[in-house]
Amino acid sequence: MCVEAIPPPPGRLTRRGVLAGAAALAGTVAAAGPAAASAGPAPAGGRHGGSGSPARQGYLVIRGGTLLDPATGEVTEDAVVVIEDGTVRAAGRRDRVAVPRGVEVLDAHGRWVLPGLVDAHIHLSTAAEARDAVRKGATSARSGSTAFYQDIAVRELARHSPALAPRLKAAGVFVTPDLGDTVLADPDLTPLARLKDGVRSAEALRRVVEVNLDRGADVIKTRVNERAGLPEQDPLAQVYSREQLAEIVTAARRRGKGVLCHSYSERGCHDAVTAGIRSLEHGAFVGEHTLREMRRRGTFFTPTLTAIAGLAESSDPVLAERGRAYLPVLKRAVLAAHELGVPLAAGTDSSGGAVDPIGGEVALMRAAGLPALDAIRTATTGAARLLGLERSVGRLARGYAGDAILLSGDPLADAGVLKQPVEVVRAGVLT
Template sequence: MCVENTLPPPSRLTRRGILAGAAALAGTTAALSAAVPPAAAAPSTTNADTNRDARHTGGTGGTGGTLVIDGGTLLDPATGEVTEDAVVVIVGGVVRAAGTRGRTRVPEGAEVVDAHGKWILPGLVEAHIHLNTAAEARDAVLKGATTARSGSTNFYQDIAVRELARQAPHLAPRLRAAGIFVTPDLGDTVLADPDLTPLARLRDGVRSPEALRRVVEVNLARGADVIKTRVNERAGLPEQDPLAQVYDREQLSAVVAAAKRGGKGVLCHSYSEKGCHDAVMAGVRSLEHGAFVGERTLREMRRRGTYFTPTLTAIAGLAESSDPVLAERGRTYLPVLERAVLAAHELGVPLAAGTDSSGGEVDPIGREVELMRKAGLPALDAIRTATTGAARLLGLEDRVGRLARGFAGDVLLVDGDPLADVTVLKKPARVVRSGFAL
């Protein structure tokens, strides 16, 4: 059975009700109604820089704070430049100036955060996380992820979280939302969205080109920024075989083509070498997990500019599972994935940091940086996977990942030199989100 004779998804008729339901599930409506900007932050201002930041980062404009970070050692991940006794000036949620004290003008009367004795970095970018609730979103920010890309949710909750971030940036990371997972079995999601209910009649699930296209089109109609699909089964379920392939190259190409028509890229859950290669050849924007990706595929990724988001944190977490199947899987997969990460780095494949946090538990994105370093990346390059590298993957390289004029006013203060010890990123001493000190 196929779905080519069903009506195309109406992007306006049901969108408001669907997304209202998603907001209720995520608790973002309640969070927004109770939201009060941090008391220490200056009143929001609307200006050209703020509005430009809104266009580039998905904000609405006029929602940023004004703040000065005074003292401390500033690290620019793009250049590796280190500036001692630095000053960062944020106005309306946007960096107006960053540099040495003598060359940086500080606005009179601005609220000041004392950073002496600390290192100053841009807020980190989490390239693969599942944010289902406002509470999870807030936790992610407090642990250092001021910008993120969703790895999908079961009912568009990430789209609701994205809207929360636009209205109250101190409550959630700036977010690229993926909507629902393009997978053979949509589960309860297929009954929750009226534009997906025809797919419930499909005997073999979402596998035909028409069905795959439908799920992508509905996601786009709901406002997804990226599309998430899979090529292999899950590693986190003991009853599944992560090396078993669920979609072939032709099916993946159908997903990529549908997403491309909407101007969006695709991230693909993967494990086996064949699955990874099929996904890359189909044109996905980034390969997720990819434990057994081989040199042939990595070279193709370098040629195409395909990103690798290994989610080392998630695989390391499997090794700590109480389930013996998952624990053995984690112990086996982690060293293989570490070697793949180092090979990717040495070949010049772009890497992005993502924890794959889900289920109500948010791992600090600094943990992924730590594991990138453990896999063999130099400290600065490991930091770049959660700053400039991940920012490029999200299409935000001119707005996040650095602290320079025109960039978002997202800041991490840490107790120690991250170039000497990246583990300091796991426990930020202070987080600033869009000019609001948290």
């Protein structure tokens, strides 16, 4: 989790090169999997049904399922969702929605239909990881950083080949004291390699933020504590002060961007929140005092329960014990946050090629004590608001993105069904 060391790509990396690389990457993946990469729908009349005539390009109708609107909690049986050019044109009861003739139809009888889910903390460094995330239900996401700006390329890949990657808010590289080989991610970062104490001065902190934003990052990722996923580190040890975090926040805000902050200790969490971060990540030992401050400021909490639960299953005895100790504490923090009215967002902290289903994070939110609908909202309407996508993501309503998941059962009765979507639709295309 929060992996920072990935071998650098060859040659000099520029913003233009990132975008060109994304286009080339998309072409390569599309060639390897033409059916999945196709921008248009499959012919009608196949396993998903249809009118028997050639399907109209850009259209998909999801018909016959039970539709859940996370915003209102309304459940509509025998529903129809009409998607045109990647956008929902109509949704509601079958007898009240006109279905265009000659379109591809996805038969959803016996299935529950939900909007595509949002993973608010994920590390996507390859095309394979991006596609895997979509197939597991994450049709939108926010990056938790990558070592060499791969997330910016994934974002561009998603823009012109949406079936291959989630709609993504990219974070660029981690603002952290020891950049390691990440100083090679951009020539403007290389002078930082000579700093004896690492990225700690106000000037150095601003430099990393500014390089990220010049590269096109949508958000900034930093930390206040060491990592939980490395046995030699102490997750409660603080690496940046409130003043240093405030420098990062101020530099990001000058360009209209927010900051997400890796954190564990109560003191670290409080320093991060009062420094003005947009969202607190992990936050196992966040206390009531800080949670109340988060509610006052509207700071989001992204607990990444999946990552902490994963530690408990580690073969390393230090990490396994850490996970077992932290998970129940974090679950209590999640429930306390919910009860106090702190906005919650679901995130898996997936990294290193192992993409966890975002539906599993929702199930863990439910296990922490959230009501089923509120747990679902952490990966739909709530996470969409954190990403600034609340007007286009998180619902299947007119004008929203044509992203959907079909489930084998009722997620309000069993959140576990969210872990394995039966079908995933991204921008009106079956993935």
